[in-house]
Amino acid sequence: MKRSNAPVFWALFGAGGMLAALIAPMLVFITGVAVPTGRLLPADAMSYERMLTLARNGFGKLALLLVVLLFMFHGGLRMYHSLHHLGFHTGSGAKAVIFGIAVLATIAAAVALLAVG
Amino acid sequence: MAETLRTIEIECLRFNPESDTAPSYQTYSVPFTDDMSVLQGLQYIKDELDGSLSFRWSCRMAICGSCGSMINGVPQLSCHTFLRDYHPGKLRIEPLNHFPILRDLAIDQTDFVRNKLPAVKPYIIPKESQALAQGEFLQTPREMHKYYHYSECINCLLCYAACPQYGLDSKFTGPAAIALMQRYNADSRDAGRAQRMDLANSDHGVWGCTLVGYCSEVCPKGVDPAHAVNQNKVASTLDYFLRFLRPNGDKR
Known part of the structure; x- marks a missing residue:
């Protein structure tokens, strides 16, 4: 019986799901509510200088890259399965498009993180 | 009254x-x-x-x-x-x-009885066969606890009727059969996991499941097949990557 390559995608999906469950709501809250309104956190908490410092730090780079990579692969598999649940049995075509986007987003994030020095 | x-x-x-x-x-x-x-x-x-x-x-x-x-x-x-x-x-x-x-x-339950059930080898495959005179295979209550609820399956097929994946493609091994696969894999007296792994690892094994979870909801015996599938997704993923570390690779 042919071995499925699903474990590769499922492992990334699982890791992304775990990370999303732990930090995604708080990320949305901080970046979408707390900082922009300036009431709960100071408005300059995410200023350009501070974010640049984060993106120039080795651990900061790794954290940002992991968030992008794992969230993209998590969302990708969820969307792929959702298409199937909704009756679109797209097969490997949709898989290539969805995970292709995830790979491109990861490469873009990596390039940007390297470019900021 | x-x-x-x-x-x-x-x-x-x-x-x-x-x-x-x-x-x-x-x-x-x-x-x-x-x-x-x-x-x-x-x-x-x-x-x-x-x-x-x-x-x-x-x-x-x-x-x-x-x-x-x-x-x-x-x-x-x-x-x-x-x-x-x-x-x-x-x-x-x-x-x-x-x-x-x-x-x-x-x-007509033929697909389950003839195909799905035998495919998961739902019986204890001991490491070494033991003569009757040598007595029984012993097990502690804690060891039994690991598989007991999976052994409560009554093959009523409600989970297959609930499973949208089985409805879309009946080649999928399906909830009850995978729960029974886990029932024997998790049994301390069993050494047949390697023989069941090829099926679990295939697209029609555990990877046919998208974790809708309705199987566990309709099960009248509390077997929780969705959990059995997920346990085997973890096992199959470990098997996928660990084979690169094994000296004889896929052969086990």
């Missing part, structure tokens, strides 16, 4: 492959008491109204797994479901989803 007799409308799917080209529905008015199950309603129809209605049943107490059917669209054991809970509404009874109809409410 004198029981008040009420009447409920039961609509049954009828299909006779010898004379019908498509299924149709037939409605019966069934008098019932508070303690009557849906199965007893069907038995009333067969005994008093229409002897030609076909359905399977045996134990009447949710242990034989024969009387599963779609009751108002939900896969349930008809002996485990009560008419009073549907009154004054109507009741629609259909054969289990995703299986060919033999006649009326009786489905």
Whole structure:
């Protein structure tokens, strides 16, 4: 019986799901509510200088890259399965498009993180 | 206390492959008491109204797994479901989803019995065979606890009727068979995991599941097949990557 390559995608999906469950709501809250309104956190908490410092730090780079990579692969598999649940049995075509986007987003994030020095 | 007799409308799917080209529905008015199950309603129809209605049943107490059917669209054991809970509404009874109809409410379980069940080798495969005189394989309560709830499966196939993946592609091994795979894999007396792994690792094994979870919701015995599938997804993922570290790779 042919071995499925699903474990590769499922492992990334699982890791992304775990990370999303732990930090995604708080990320949305901080970046979408707390900082922009300036009431709960100071408005300059995410200023350009501070974010640049984060993106120039080795651990900061790794954290940002992991968030992008794992969230993209998590969302990708969820969307792929959702298409199937909704009756679109797209097969490997949709898989290539969805995970292709995830790979491109990861490469873009990596390039940007390297470019900021 | 004198029981008040009420009447409920039961609509049954009828299909006779010898004379019908498509299924149709037939409605019966069934008098019932508070303690009557849906199965007893069907038995009333067969005994008093229409002897030609076909359905399977045996134990009447949710242990034989024969009387599963779609009751108002939900896969349930008809002996485990009560008419009073549907009154004054109507009741629609259909054969289990995703299986060919033999006649009326009786489905053809051949795919499960002949293909799915044997494929997971649902029996203990000991490391070394042991003569009867050497005594039994011992097990602690803690070891038994690891698989016990999976062993409660009664093969009623409600989970297959609930599983959208099985409905889309019946090559998928399916919830009950994977739960039984886990029942034996998790048994301390069993050493057959490697023999069951090829099936688990395939697209039609655990990877056919998208974790809808409805199988576990409809299971009348609390087996939780969705959890068994997920445990095997973890095992299959470890197996996928660890084979690169094993000296003999995929051969085990």
